[in-house]
Amino acid sequence: MNAPAVATALTAQDFKSDYKPVWCPGCGDYTVLASITRALAALALRPENVAVVSGIGCSSRIPAYTTCYGFHGVHGRALAAGTGLKVARPDLTVLVAGGDGDGYSIGGNHFLHACRRNVDLTYIVMDNHVYGMTKGQPSPTTEPDWKSKLSPAGTGLREFHPLVIALASGANFIARSFSGDPGGTASLITEAIQHPGFSFIEVLSPCVTFRPEQRGWKEAVRPAPVAPTDDPARAARRLMTDDGFNIGVLYKGNRRPYATDRRASQELAELEREFAL
Amino acid sequence: MTKKSDAAYAEFMARAYAMEMDASERYADFADQMEVHNNLEVAALFRKLSHVEGLHAKRILEEMGWKQPPRALLAWRWNDEPEPPETAAVTDVHYLMQPWHALQIGLKNERRAQKFFEQLVRSASVPAAVKKVASEMAEEEREHVRLIQEWLKRVPKPEPGWDRDPDPPVYSD
Numbered sequence: 001m002n003a004p005a006v007a008t009a010l011t012a013q014d015f016k017s018d019y020k021p022v023w024c025p026g027c028g029d030y031t032v033l034a035s036i037t038r039a040l041a042a043l044a045l046r047p048e049n050v051a052v053v054s055g056i057g058c059s060s061r062i063p064a065y066t067t068c069y070g071f072h073g074v075h076g077r078a079l080a081a082g083t084g085l086k087v088a089r090p091d092l093t094v095l096v097a098g099g100d101g102d103g104y105s106i107g108g109n110h111f112l113h114a115c116r117r118n119v120d121l122t123y124i125v126m127d128n129h130v131y132g133m134t135k136g137q138p139s140p141t142t143e144p145d146w147k148s149k150l151s152p153a154g155t156g157l158r159e160f161h162p163l164v165i166a167l168a169s170g171a172n173f174i175a176r177s178f179s180g181d182p183g184g185t186a187s188l189i190t191e192a193i194q195h196p197g198f199s200f201i202e203v204l205s206p207c208v209t210f211r212p213e214q215r216g217w218k219e220a221v222r223p224a225p226v227a228p229t230d231d232p233a234r235a236a237r238r239l240m241t242d243d244g245f246n247i248g249v250l251y252k253g254n255r256r257p258y259a260t261d262r263r264a265s266q267e268l269a270e271l272e273r274e275f276a277l
Numbered sequence: 278m279t280k281k282s283d284a285a286y287a288e289f290m291a292r293a294y295a296m297e298m299d300a301s302e303r304y305a306d307f308a309d310q311m312e313v314h315n316n317l318e319v320a321a322l323f324r325k326l327s328h329v330e331g332l333h334a335k336r337i338l339e340e341m342g343w344k345q346p347p348r349a350l351l352a353w354r355w356n357d358e359p360e361p362p363e364t365a366a367v368t369d370v371h372y373l374m375q376p377w378h379a380l381q382i383g384l385k386n387e388r389r390a391q392k393f394f395e396q397l398v399r400s401a402s403v404p405a406a407v408k409k410v411a412s413e414m415a416e417e418e419r420e421h422v423r424l425i426q427e428w429l430k431r432v433p434k435p436e437p438g439w440d441r442d443p444d445p446p447v448y449s450d
Contacts, residue, residue, distance in 0.1 A: 025310040025370040034306075042351060180366065181359035187351040208368055215368045 012037040015047055017067050024132075028179030028205030028214075029059050032126050035177075035185035035203075036095065037066065042190050043093075050093045053082040055102035058133045059126035059205070062097045076106030079114040079123065086121045087260055093193060094121040101131045104140040104160045111162075115169035118197040120257040124189065125162065125200070126179070128207035128214065136210035148210070162202055164239045167232060167251055172197030174235070174251040176244075178221040179205040184247065191249065197257040204245075217245070224248040289397075289407045291347035293414065294337045296355075298346070300363040300386060301330035307370055307379075314372040322379045330363070333417075355393070362389035373442060375435045384425045391418035 015037035023029050040050060050068040054060035055078035063070025069092075073081045082096035103111055103125045114123065129146070131137040138151050140160035147154050166174050173195040177185040185203060192199035204221065206214035224246035229235050235251035242250075304327035311320035338346065355361050363386045371378070394415035397403050403411070 020309045020313050022313055023310075025307070025314060025372045025374075026368045028367065030306055030310070031367045034302075038351060178359075180368070183351045183353060184359055190351065206368055208371075218366070218368075 009044065010041050010046065012041045015040045015050075015066050015068065017065055019064050021061065021065050023058055023061070024207075024209045026206075026208035027058070028128065028203070028207070029062070029126050031179045031182040032059070032097075032124070032185065032203050032205055033062055033065055035179075035182045035189055036062070036097075036124070038182065038186035039189035039193065040068070040093075042186065043193060045093055049091070050095065051082075051085055051089075053085060053094065053096045054078050055098045055107060056133075057099040057102045057131070058207075059097060059099040060102055068095075076102055076108075076110060078102065079107060079110040082121050082123075083114055083117060083119050086119050087258075090120070090259065090262075095124060095193075096121060097124045097126070099132070099139075100125060100127040100129060100141045100160075100162075101139040104162055108140070108160075112165065112169045115166050115171040115198055115200070117258050118170055118172055118255050120196055120198070120259075122189065122192045122199045122201070124203060126203050126205040127162070128205050128211060129159075130207050130210045132207045132210055146211075161239070163200075163242070163250060164236070166200045167235055167239055170198070170255065171200045171251075172253040172255050172257070173199035173249070174239075175199075175201045175249045176224075176247055177201060177203050178217060178247055179203055180218045180221070181247070188249065195252060197253070197255055220245045221247050224250060228252045230254055283404070283406055285404045286406045286410070287341070287347075289410065290337055290341050292353065293410075294334050294347055295353065296361040296363050296390070297330050297334035297337065299361045300365075300390075301327045301334060303327075303364045303367070304330060306367075307365070310370060311372075311374075316372060316374070319374055319376055319379050322376050326379075326383050356396070362393040363387070371440055373440050375433075375439060377429065377432045377434055380425055380429050380432060384422065384429070387418050387421040387425060391415055391422060394418060 021030060047067040051071065052063040052066050052068045053071045053073060054063050055073055056075035060072060063072050071081055078096045078098050082094050086094040127141055129139060129141045131139050136148055136150060138146060138155045142155060143159060144156050145154040163174050163176065173192050175188045175192060177188045179185065188201055192201050204217055206217055208215060222245060226238060228249040228251065230252055239250060304323045308320045308323035308327060311323060365382045365386055369382050394411045397411040398408050398415060
């Protein structure tokens with residue numbers, strides 16, 4: 001007899017490279033990698049048609065662990081590189097990946113403008129509320145009262161609210177997932193890739209080395225008790241009152257993605273004449 | 278008699294296959310992680326657990342006569358849990374863990390798997406053909422629990438402070 005459904009031509013394993021991740025054992029980023037590869041296999045994409053772009057940080061190592069085209073870029077500039085790539089090569093599926101420090105602090109300004117531009121790419125942020133690679137400094141999403149050797153009295157600073165900022169800046173798809181739910185995360189990544197425009201997924205991904213208490217996130221997360229909305233005002237109310245542990249698609253907008261007019265406006269010879277000294 | 282053409286039975290076996298494969302892949306991931314961190318003894322143990330789970334998955338394919346693996350649905354849930362009952366949580370490992378810890382993880386997973394199949398056997402809404410094979414699988418998991426318990430007797434229990442690292446990754450001032 002036949003199985004209920006035949007597997008796709010490529011499996012998740014086909015999207016994993018031979019390089020073994022050097023993340024700490026127990027890190028949430030392992031399952032985010034698994035979710036990405038499962039999503040790409042579920043969409044029947046091929047590695048040569050996908051580019052994974054990152055910045056700097058533990059999670060930004062991810063392009064090397066896939067068989068897709070990869071670009072491990074400059075700190076905070078992953079979205080700039082990814083945007084340029086997608087505009088130049090709209091045929092590629094572009095995933096941009098990184099952490100909360102890379103995306104919200106060093107790359108904070110790029111985050112705002114990537115949302116605003118609404119280029120058709122998917123941005124996956126593995127948020128662990130700490131700079132793990134550089135040994136545990138507070139990041140923009142660190143709670144104000146989190147005390148460590150490097151912030152003995154806590155930062156006292158209000159956390160950055162990436163989903164609210166993304167909505168206000170124009171992101172067309174906003175979701176949150178948890179690395180402890182790789183199937184659910186893969187489903188969200190699949191949906192994000194398929195949704196036109198700038199799709200943003202915040203993945204709560206525990207740092208077991210510097211924030212071991214984040215192991216408790218698996219008890220804190222819950223499916224969002226509301227259906228996705230395309231109404232920005234409703235989404236804003238929802239996200240402003242969110243405690244950071246609602247999982248699922250929280251906003252699915254209808255903005256038309258940015259696309260360049262790819263018709264030539266001038267002949268090459270004309271351009272050469274203009275630049276001739 | 279079990280009807281292999283029965284849709285509920287085929288779906289159950291597809292899920293059982295996904296369960297075994299997921300457990301196998303997670304143990305393989307753990308083995309890789311331990312190799313990267315030069316904890317070779319535990320790496321070898323996880324590799325062995327991965328191999329055993331992989332054999333179970335292979336047997337399901339053979340029993341069903343499937344030439345290709347059935348597709349696992351991303352949205353599958355397991356008694357309201359996001360991951361299958363035999364899959365270890367990714368946060369369960371530590372780079373200084375010892376074989377005893379790895380076996381405790383294995384034991385926990387086998388017990389969860391046994392409970393999962395036993396619940397199916399007790400459920401009124403499960404078809405008889407599925408109950409029959411679920412009962413066999415529960416028995417198998419029970420046997421695995423017993424084997425791991427035996428194995429644990431041969432492995433030293435870690436001393437307190439086993440995770441103390443004289444050169445820890447945490448920034449020290």
